[in-house]
Every structure is written in C-alpha cells, then in structure tokens.
C-alpha cells in the first residue's frame with residue numbers, strides 16, 4: 237500500500253505541476269499534452285499508472301477485509317473517538333472510493349477525449365485530442381463540474397494528508413522526531429497538490445484564460461472546420 | 466470530601482465465545498465517589514448475589530496498574546476515561562456523574578475471544594511473547610551496572626517500551642483489531658539494548674508471524690492505540706518494528 241501510494245503521490249505532483257502551466261500559457265500546456273499524447277512512453281506510463289492504481293485498490297480491499305475479520309463479530313454499543321484520531325485515518329477506504337469515482341469522471345472528461353481519441357481515432361474529435369486547454373475550458377465552464385471536482389479534491393486532500401505520513405510510518409522511516417516532520421510534510425505536499433489542481437478548475441470556471449488561449453483554441457477550431465491538421 | 470453518587474451499570478453478559486451476549490443493568494445507589502470503579506463492580510456483584518443472580522465476571526489482579534489484567538471498555542473507551550496513563554483499576558467513581566448510565570463491554574476483537582461476560586482470553590499475547598519476546602543467551606548472574614555501557618536515552622526508551630503491561634487496550638481500541646502497539650513495544654524493549662540487538666531480526670519476524678497467524682489485523686496508523694494505552698506507548702515503536710521487520714526480510 238505504502239509503496240504504490242508514494243508512487244501515486246509522485247505522479248500527482250507531476251500532474252499538478254503540469255496543470256499549472258495551463259494558467260500561464262495555453263500553447264505551453266498543449267505542448268505538454270502533445271508530448272503525453274499517443275507516444276509509446278506516454279502510453280507505457282499510462283499503463284504503468286493504471287497498474288499502480290489497480291494494485292493500490294486491490295491491496296486496500298484485501299487489507300480492509302483482513303482487518304474487518306480481525307475485529308470479530310460483535311461491535312461496541314458505545315464508542316468514543318479519541319481527539320488525536322483523525323477521521324480520515326479511519327475512513328481511508330471511503331475516501332479512496334470517492335477518489336476512484338472522481339477519477340472515472342476525470343478520465344471521461346479528459347483522457348477519453350484526448351489520449352483515447354489518438355489511440356482509437358473514431359472515438360472522438362482528433363483535432364482537439366491534444367488541445368488540453370480547450371478541454372479544461374470546456375469542462376470547467378460548467379460550474380457543476382467545478383463543484384464536483386472541488387469535492388473530489390477535498391477527499392483527495394484528506395486521503396493524501398493521512399496517506400503520506402502513514403506510508404513513511406509503515407516503511408519504518410519515522411520515529412519521535414520524524415513523525416512530526418512527516419505529518420507536516422504530508423500536510424504541505426497534499427495542500428500544494430490540491431491547490432494546484434483547484435486553482436486551474438476555479439480560475440477556468442470564473443472565466444480566466446491565459447493570454448494566448450484564443451489563438452491556440454481558434455487555430456484548433458479552424459483546423460477542425462477546414463479539415464486540416 | 467467524598468460525596469455519594471448513584472449510577473446505573475449496563476454490563477455485558479455472555480456465556481462463552483460462541484454464545485450470543487446481551488446487556489444487563491443494575492442500579493448502584495449511594496456509592497462514595499472515592500470508590501474505585503472495580504470496587505463498585507464488587508459491590509454490584511455482592512448485591513447481585515444477594516438477589517440470587519449470577520455475578521458479573523471481569524478480569525482484575527493487582528489493582529494498582531501494573532499487571533495488565535483489568536480490561537473493560539467503559540463508556541466507549543478502553544480502561545474508561547481515566548487520567549492519561551492509568552488502567553481500569555485506577556479509575557474512580559468521581560469520574561462519573563450522579564445518575565449516569567455506565568456501559569461496560571469486553572475487549573471486542575477476534576484475537577481476544579470472550580471467556581465469560583467481560584473476561585476475555587488474552588493468551589494470544591503470551592503466544593506472541595513465546596514466539597520471540599526473549600533473548601536466547603544464558604544471561605547468568607546480574608551483571609555489574611557498568612559492564613555494558615548503554616546511552617541513557619536508549620536505556621530510558623527501552624524502559625518506556627518495557628512498561629507495556631500487555632493489557633490489550635490497544636487491540637480493543639483499534640478498528641482493525643491490530644496488536645502492533647503491543648508487539649512493537651515488546652520488540653523494542655529488547656531491540657534497543659545491546660543484549661537484545663543481536664537477535665532483533667529473528668525476533669521481529671517471529672513475533673509478527675505469530676501475530677498474523679493468531680488473526681490480529683493490520684496497522685493502518687489511525688493512532689487509536691496510543692491514544693488509549695495506559696502506559697503511553699507511542700507509534701514510534703511501530704515504526705521501529707516496521708524498520709526491523711523490513712530490514713530482516715530484505716536480508717533474507
């Protein structure tokens with residue numbers, strides 16, 4: 237769990253940094269989308285990533301099942317949660333399921349319209365497949381999507397905030413001193429990741445566009461209309 | 466000055482591990498609030514016996530917080546809401562309000578089957594200790610205090626780990642029924658000292674394997690264990706155990 241979790245956090249850090257480019261330069265962002273299109277390395281990384289998510293998911297269910305069995309059949313009639321026990325730490329599976337559901341929506345909103353279209357041409361508009369900023373604007377101009385994404389990101393923040401220090405604890409890289417350090421690092425890293433994602437969603441929702449946005453999107457639309465590209 | 470309070474005790478009755486249990490209630494009237502909680506249960510049992518009822522079964526021994534025999538999940542907390550670092554036998558009636566209903570349940574975990582009522586079988590902890598919680602060398606006579614120099618911090622930490630009394634509150638509080646705080650404290654109390662270090666890898670592997678075999682759950686770092694531990698063990702012991710365990714496995 238901890239190793240797959242850390243690998244996924246590293247991926248999220250990369251993804252979030254890449255997203256921030258969409259606030260600065262539409263062309264720059266689309267260039268990254270081009271690199272990460274249907275190239276062999278991007279497809280291999282996507283397959284690897286999907287494998288990590290599946291492994292993380294399978295481990296989560298297996299652990300939860302073992303732990304549920306270890307709890308015994310009778311449950312306490314009265315329970316009280318000690319102050320130092322965080323809600324997220326006891327509900328990582330629930331949070332994880334929310335994250336996976338959000339990921340399904342995210343794949344539908346972006347991956348299915350971009351990499352999938354490049355790999356399987358008849359599944360969508362090929363000219364817009366590497367035009368990432370177009371799809372960001374398209375998705376987040378709908379406030380409902382923005383709200384859903386923000387809820388998803390809140391769940392992801394809680395998942396990461398517990399997950400990162402917890403992974404380090406499981407790997408044994410913790411102790412009286414490092415425990416507090418890892419807790420602080422977890423909070424900072426998860427907050428940075430979520431803020432980077434949320435900034436793009438909120439900014440695009442409120443109509444912000446990088447200055448070269450119109451050029452990039454109009455070129456794509458013109459190509460699309462003229463059957464060029 | 467002590468004042469008297471009246472409370473209702475709602476206690477768990479169960480005839481055996483496979484039997485279905487239920488709650489019974491008993492009203493305790495005019496109990497001085499400087500009575501210990503276990504003494505209050507003794508008074509309740511005397512009243513139950515005089516009423517011709519079966520007494521309530523619960524574990525206890527030293528009644529001074531050192532043996533780890535007392536258990537009881539009181540109002541949703543293992544050992545009740547005692548002072549930090551205290552056991553059920555160190556809980557006093559002044560912690561409760563007049564007229565309060567006090568719910569008393571056993572440790573609930575697959576690793577600790579109920580023997581009767583709130584007495585649970587904690588032999589699993591002994592089996593884990595037998596699997597590796599010792600040093601195999603003959604230690605002979607007590608050594609001269611300075612024969613092996615040990616840094617004060619290490620000695621203090623080993624002593625803190627050794628103060629785990631094996632009560633099982635950590636397992637009872639954990640939503641995963643994990644015994645990691647207990648096992649890690651017992652592994653650490655030896656691994657931190659030069660005499661125990663030599664066998665640290667074998668010990669960690671053997672005790673973790675036994676813990677898994679006995680059906681305890683996996684640690685997901687919720688910290689419920691350290692929040693209720695009457696001896697204030699911390700999850701840094703668990704990190705140490707993980708470290709010992711992973712390096713032992715990698716060395717294999």
Ligand code: SF4
Nearest residue numbers: 629630632633635694
């Ligand atoms: S670690 Fe604490 S709660 Fe667990 S058995 Fe030892 S003393 Fe009891």
Ligand code: FES
Nearest residue numbers: 526528533535554
């Ligand atoms: S009876 Fe010995 S610790 Fe409570």
